[in-house]
Structure formats: structure tokens, C-alpha cells
Amino acid sequence: MFRFRVSLATVLLSLLTGAVAQDANTTACQSNLTMAGAAPNNTKVLILGGGMAGVIAARTLHEQGIDDFVIVEAKHVFGGRMAQTTFGVNGSQYVLEKGPNWVHGTQTGSGPANPVWLLAQKHNLSMVQSDLFSNICVFDVYAIRCFHLPFFDYNGPNDYSATFNASLTAFNNAIVLAGERWQQNKTDLDLRSAYNYMGVAPKTPQEQACEYYQIDYDASQTSTLAAAWNYNYTFVPEAGGFSDVDMLCVDQRGFACIVQAEAATFLNTSQVLFNQIVKTIQYNQNGVTVQTTDGYNLTADHALVTFSAGVLQNTDVVFDPVLPDWKREAISSIEMPVYTKIFLQFEKKFWFDTGVGLYADQQRGRYPIWESLDLPGLFNGSGIIFVTVTGDYANYLEQLNKNITQVQLEVMEVLRRMYPDAPDPIDIWLPMWGRDPLFRGSYSNWGASFVPEHAYNLSVPVNGHLWFAGEATSVKYFGFLHGAYLEGQNAANNIAACIKNPQRCPPTT
Numbered sequence: 001m002f003r004f005r006v007s008l009a010t011v012l013l014s015l016l017t018g019a020v021a022q023d024a025n026t027t028a029c030q031s032n033l034t035m036a037g038a039a040p041n042n043t044k045v046l047i048l049g050g051g052m053a054g055v056i057a058a059r060t061l062h063e064q065g066i067d068d069f070v071i072v073e074a075k076h077v078f079g080g081r082m083a084q085t086t087f088g089v090n091g092s093q094y095v096l097e098k099g100p101n102w103v104h105g106t107q108t109g110s111g112p113a114n115p116v117w118l119l120a121q122k123h124n125l126s127m128v129q130s131d132l133f134s135n136i137c138v139f140d141v142y143a144i145r146c147f148h149l150p151f152f153d154y155n156g157p158n159d160y161s162a163t164f165n166a167s168l169t170a171f172n173n174a175i176v177l178a179g180e181r182w183q184q185n186k187t188d189l190d191l192r193s194a195y196n197y198m199g200v201a202p203k204t205p206q207e208q209a210c211e212y213y214q215i216d217y218d219a220s221q222t223s224t225l226a227a228a229w230n231y232n233y234t235f236v237p238e239a240g241g242f243s244d245v246d247m248l249c250v251d252q253r254g255f256a257c258i259v260q261a262e263a264a265t266f267l268n269t270s271q272v273l274f275n276q277i278v279k280t281i282q283y284n285q286n287g288v289t290v291q292t293t294d295g296y297n298l299t300a301d302h303a304l305v306t307f308s309a310g311v312l313q314n315t316d317v318v319f320d321p322v323l324p325d326w327k328r329e330a331i332s333s334i335e336m337p338v339y340t341k342i343f344l345q346f347e348k349k350f351w352f353d354t355g356v357g358l359y360a361d362q363q364r365g366r367y368p369i370w371e372s373l374d375l376p377g378l379f380n381g382s383g384i385i386f387v388t389v390t391g392d393y394a395n396y397l398e399q400l401n402k403n404i405t406q407v408q409l410e411v412m413e414v415l416r417r418m419y420p421d422a423p424d425p426i427d428i429w430l431p432m433w434g435r436d437p438l439f440r441g442s443y444s445n446w447g448a449s450f451v452p453e454h455a456y457n458l459s460v461p462v463n464g465h466l467w468f469a470g471e472a473t474s475v476k477y478f479g480f481l482h483g484a485y486l487e488g489q490n491a492a493n494n495i496a497a498c499i500k501n502p503q504r505c506p507p508t509t
């Protein structure tokens with residue numbers, strides 16, 4: 001019975017999305033762009049990285065009439081952190097998102113539109129509006145729109161919804177407090193200090209789990225001001241944001257489809273160099289030379305670096321000469337924590353019928369947020385649920401995952417505190433963002449020592465020819481896909497302006 005129902009669901013999904021078989025270098029949304037022939041050399045612009053920021057930068061140059069550029073990307077597909085995996089046992093497999101899953105914020109009336117929301121519509125991405133269904137709730141850093149959580153702690157079900165409500169109020173008050181303090185030229189506070197100042201001090205496991213739900217890093221490590229800007233400009237229309245609506249991607253072509261399909265509308269093979277890892281970036285007053293692991297030396301007038309903050313913080317890519325102090329200080333100041341989803345598949349669903357369940361462990365951050373994908377409109381009948389962990393706990397988990405059985409033992413120990421009769425899963429898997437040398441973390445975050453100058457300096461070009469973009473360089477939308485999109489667009493517009501009119505080029509030193 002179970003298998004029949006699942007395969008029916010799979011058939012319906014593939015009819016819905018037209019999913020097709022994929023080979024190693026081609027996806028449903030990316031035509032075969034495997035490079036053939038000599039490496040392009042001596043271009044006007046090298047775009048380093050083919051994630052959201054890099055592809056949108058390329059499209060923007062193209063729109064500006066500049067086609068003499070090459071995207072250099074380590075992987076064989078576009079998308080970067082937008083990446084999918086096929087998960088589940090034979091006969092019950094689903095394309096799930098290892099990385100981003102939501103479009104955060106859409107549009108309110110004729111206010112500003114989230115460009116990723118527009119791109120998703122352009123490419124007919126299958127999405128579920130999270131709050132169309134009152135029983136589907138979405139968890140993310142600042143998404144606090146679900147009031148139908150089932151609550152658990154280490155003794156089983158326990159309704160601490162009043163505690164949850166209080167934590168929502170505390171977070172919103174912190175956002176307002178940050179705005180007041182900014183206006184009054186007062187210093188930023190880390191969230192822990194802000195909460196203390198407001199007389200809120202989560203102590204019990206239940207209080208800590210509720211707080212965690214809104215702040216997926218250790219609260220003491222997060223800047224209240226940066227968090228408030230990030231939240232307001234994305235979710236609060238009155239503060240210039242898009243909307244408080246979240247769209248969950250359920251497209252079996254993968255979320256990255258929107259980047260891959262967009263690239264296919266304007267790129268040709270000679271503008272792409274896949275499977276090349278950038279090793280060194282040499283720059284001077286005249287231009288740049290980029291060396292890759294395969295020994296290509298690519299010269300250009302300009303290079304746009306879109307690698308993650310985690311990559312820039314490591315020595316994977318060598319800058320020659322070393323970046324100036326102000327730039328290195330900015331790169332060092334942003335944080336690149338890990339956010340990990342652990343996917344579990346069971347023979348059949350035995351858990352709550354809402355999108356999210358909250359679990360309060362005695363140890364803060366231990367398997368707190370459980371999200372069901374086995375819901376009408378999502379992957380009904382899939383038997384799939386996932387649990388997220390972040391920060392130090394996610395680092396520990398990447399270590400533990402040398403042996404997946406160890407992870408399963410821990411996760412099931414917690415799940416059986418929620419559901420004592422839970423059977424063993426039939427499949428389990430987790431991505432390892434922290435260990436991946438192409439990312440070294442999940443997405444950026446500003447810590448307790450946030451100084452706005454550092455955020456501004458991340459995107460400032462170096463020596464007139466070396467440019468920077470990506471989610472981390474966005475002061476308003478760091479961490480988000482729309483941050484990466486808008487930063488790629490902005491940098492490319494500035495590069496185009498400089499190419500067309502040297503007087504608009506940034507200073508050289």
C-alpha cells in the first residue's frame with residue numbers, strides 16, 4: 001500500500017514539473033556548457049564563481065552590451081550553494097535542496113519586489129506559499145510566522161506555546177530597539193545583551209528552544225543591528241522590505257534551475273569555464289591574472305570575486321599581493337557558520353501534521369527544529385522529515401558524520417523522546433557545508449562585534465580592477481539569495497560604467 005501511494009505521488013510530481021533524466025554535466029535546466037577548445041584569455045572581465053551573484057553579474061554585463069567576459073566556476077553546473085540531492089530509497093526518491101529552499105519575501109502591492117521571486121516566476125519554479133496552509137510553517141533565521149507548532153521536550157510532548165509567544169514578542173522588541181538605538185547614535189548590542197537589557201533571559205530548555213527558533217545561531221554571537229536591518233529589508237514592508245511571505249521550492253528540477261535556466265538565455269560555451277578551481281588572483285594597476293588548478297593563466301582588465309566569505313577567510317585562494325588591511329579586516333569580521341539539514345526517510349509518517357515541530361533539549365541547539373515534507377502540497381506520502389542544526393552543533397555533526405550510523409543513533413535518540421515508538425529510518429543523509437572547500441560554511445552572519453564600516457568595505461573594489469560581490473557583501477540582505485542577486489547586479493553595473501567611462505573607475509593605489 002505504502003509503496004503504491006508513493007510511486008503515485010512521484011508520477012504526479014514528474015508530470016507536474018517535467019523532470020528529466022540528468023547526466024553529469026547537464027541538468028534539466030542547464031544545456032551542455034562543457035568547455036571545448038582553448039581556454040579564453042585576455043577578456044575584459046573574469047567573473048569568479050557561477051552562483052547566483054556570478055550568473056546575475058554576467059547577465060547584467062550582457063544587458064550593458066558587454067559580452068567579453070568569462071565565468072570561471074569550480075563545479076560543472078551553475079548555482080553554487082543552490083544545489084540539490086536525490087534522496088530516498090528506490091521507488092521513493094525525491095529531489096531535495098541541500099542548501100537554500102525558500103524565497104524569503106515576495107512583494108507587497110507595488111512596493112519593492114524580491115528579484116529572486118521574479119526570477120522563480122519567470123522560470124515557472126514549483127513553489128508552495130508557506131502561509132497558504134495554516135498548518136504549514138516555515139523555519140528560518142527570522143521567519144516567525146507559524147503559530148501552530150507542536151511542542152516537545154526531552155520528556156515528550158509539552159505545550160509551551162505561551163513561552164513561544166513571549167519569545168516572538170522579545171525578538172520583535174529587539175528589532176525596534178535596534179532601530180531606536182541606531183537613530184540615537186548608540187552602539188550596537190549583541191542579541192544576548194539586547195535581551196538582557198529588555199529583561200528577557202531565556203534559562204529553561206523550553207525558553208532556549210523558543211529563542212533558538214528565531215535566532216539560529218547562538219544569540220550572543222549575533223548583532224542586533226545587522227539582524228534588524230536584514231529582517232526589516234526582507235520581511236517588513238513598512239521598513240522598505242518585500243513582504244512576510246515565504247515560498248518553499250518543491251520543484252523536482254531543483255531550486256538552482258532558476259540560475260541555470262537564466263544563464264542559458266544569454267550565455268554561450270566560450271563564456272564559461274567549468275571544472276576550474278581558482279588558485280591565485282594576481283592584480284595590479286592594469287588588470288588581473290587568474291591561475292587555476294589546471295594551469296590556466298587567464299588575464300583580464302577586471303575580475304569580480306563572488307566566492308563565499310568562508311572561502312575568502314581561508315587560504316584556498318591566494319591574492320597576490322595580499323589584500324589591503326581594510327579589506328582583510330572586513331573579511332575577517334564577518335562569520336560563516338554552518339547550517340545543516342539532516343534528511344530522514346521512514347516507511348511511513350508517524351509524526352505531526354504541521355510543517356514544523358519544536359524540540360527542547362537540555363543542551364541548547366541539539367536537534368531543535370523538525371520539518372516535515374510529508375504533507376499535502378509538499379511530498380505527500382514521502383515519509384521524509386528533516387531536522388536542522390547550526391553553529392557549533394553543526395560543526396560537531398560534520399565530525400560525527402564520518403560514520404553516519406553515529407549520527408543516526410543521536411538523532412533517533414532525540415526523535416524517540418518525541419515519539420517513543422519511532423522505528424528506524426530507511427534512509428538518512430546530510431550535506432557537509434563546513435567542510436566543503438568551495439563554501440566553508442552555509443551563509444554569512446554578523447557577530448557581536450559588528451561595525452557597519454566592515455559591511456560596507458566588503459564590496460569596495462581593490463586597486464581599481466578587483467571587484468567583490470556575493471551574499472556576504474550585501475549590507476541589507478546578507479545571507480539571502482536576493483542579497484547575492486542584487487550584489488552581483490550592482491557590481492556588474494559598476495564594472496560596466498568603468499569600462500564605458502574610465503572616469504567612473506574606482507581609484508587605483
Ligand SMILES: Cc1cc2nc3c(=O)[nH]c(=O)nc-3n(C[C@H](O)[C@H](O)[C@H](O)COP(=O)(O)OP(=O)(O)OC[C@H]3O[C@@H](n4cnc5c(N)ncnc54)[C@H](O)[C@@H]3O)c2cc1C
Binds near residue numbers: 074079438443472
Ligand atoms: C544550507 C543552506 C540553506 C540556505 N537557505 C536559504 C534560503 O532558504 N533562502 C535564501 O535566500 N538563502 C538561503 N541560503 C543562502 C544562499 O544559498 C546564498 O545566499 C546564495 O546562494 C549565495 O550565492 P553567491 O553567488 O553569493 O555564492 P555561492 O553560491 O557560494 O557562489 C560562489 C561560487 O563560487 C564557486 N567557487 C568557490 N571557490 C571557488 C574557486 N576557488 N574556484 C572556482 N570557483 C569557486 C562555488 O562553487 C560557487 O558556485 C542558504 C544557504 C545554505 C548553505
Ligand SMILES: *[C@@H]1O[C@H](CO)[C@@H](O)[C@H](O)[C@H]1NC(C)=O
Binds near residue numbers: 023
Ligand atoms: C563532464 O565534464 C568533465 C570535465 O569537463 C568531462 O571530463 C566529462 O567527460 C564530462 N562528462 C560528460 C558526461 O559530458
Ligand SMILES: *[C@@H]1O[C@H](CO)[C@@H](O)[C@H](O)[C@H]1NC(C)=O
Binds near residue numbers: 023025026032034036
Ligand atoms: C555534452 O558534451 C560532451 C562533450 O562535449 C558530449 O560528449 C555529450 O554528449 C554532451 N551531452 C549532451 C547531453 O549534449
Ligand SMILES: *[C@@H]1O[C@H](CO)[C@@H](O)[C@H](O)[C@H]1NC(C)=O
Binds near residue numbers: 041042297298299
Ligand atoms: C594570455 O594573454 C596574455 C596577455 O596577452 C599573454 O601574455 C599570455 O601568454 C596569454 N596566455 C595564454 C595561455 O594564451
Ligand SMILES: *[C@@H]1O[C@H](CO)[C@@H](O)[C@H](O)[C@H]1NC(C)=O
Binds near residue numbers: 067068268269270271
Ligand atoms: C560567444 O560569445 C562571444 C562574446 O559575445 C562571441 O565572441 C562568440 O563569437 C560567441 N560564440 C558563439 C559560438 O556564439
Ligand SMILES: *[C@@H]1O[C@H](CO)[C@@H](O)[C@H](O)[C@H]1NC(C)=O
Binds near residue numbers: 090
Ligand atoms: C535501485 O534500483 C536500481 C535500478 O532498478 C538498481 O540498479 C539498484 O541496485 C537499486 N538499489 C538498491 C539500493 O536497491
Ligand SMILES: *[C@@H]1O[C@H](CO)[C@@H](O)[C@H](O)[C@H]1NC(C)=O
Binds near residue numbers: 122123124
Ligand atoms: C512557463 O509557463 C508558461 C505557461 O505554461 C509558458 O507559457 C512559459 O513558456 C513557461 N516559461 C518557461 C521559462 O518555461
Ligand SMILES: *[C@@H]1O[C@H](CO)[C@@H](O)[C@H](O)[C@H]1NC(C)=O
Binds near residue numbers: 147161162165
Ligand atoms: C500565542 O499567540 C497566538 C497568535 O497570536 C495565539 O493564537 C495563541 O492563543 C497564543 N498562545 C498562548 C498560549 O498565549
Ligand SMILES: *[C@@H]1O[C@H](CO)[C@@H](O)[C@H](O)[C@H]1NC(C)=O
Binds near residue numbers: 176180225238
Ligand atoms: C525595523 O522596522 C521597525 C518597524 O518598522 C522599526 O521600528 C525599526 O526601527 C526598524 N529597525 C531598524 C534597525 O531599522
Ligand SMILES: *[C@@H]1O[C@H](CO)[C@@H](O)[C@H](O)[C@H]1NC(C)=O
Binds near residue numbers: 183184185
Ligand atoms: C547622530 O549623528 C549624526 C552624524 O554625526 C548627527 O547628524 C545626528 O544629529 C546624531 N543624532 C543624535 C540623535 O544624536
Ligand SMILES: *[C@@H]1O[C@H](CO)[C@@H](O)[C@H](O)[C@H]1NC(C)=O
Binds near residue numbers: 291295296297
Ligand atoms: C602560468 O603562469 C605560471 C607562473 O607565471 C607559469 O609557471 C605557467 O607556466 C603558466 N602556465 C601557462 C599554461 O601558461
Ligand SMILES: *[C@@H]1O[C@H](CO)[C@@H](O)[C@H](O)[C@H]1NC(C)=O
Binds near residue numbers: 376381
Ligand atoms: C496525503 O497523504 C495522506 C495519507 O498519508 C492521504 O490521506 C491524503 O489523501 C493525501 N493528500 C493528497 C492531497 O494527496
Ligand SMILES: *[C@@H]1O[C@H](CO)[C@@H](O)[C@H](O)[C@H]1NC(C)=O
Binds near residue numbers: 403404405406
Ligand atoms: C559506526 O558506528 C556504529 C555505531 O556506533 C558502529 O557499530 C560501527 O562499527 C561504526 N562503523 C565504523 C566503520 O566505524
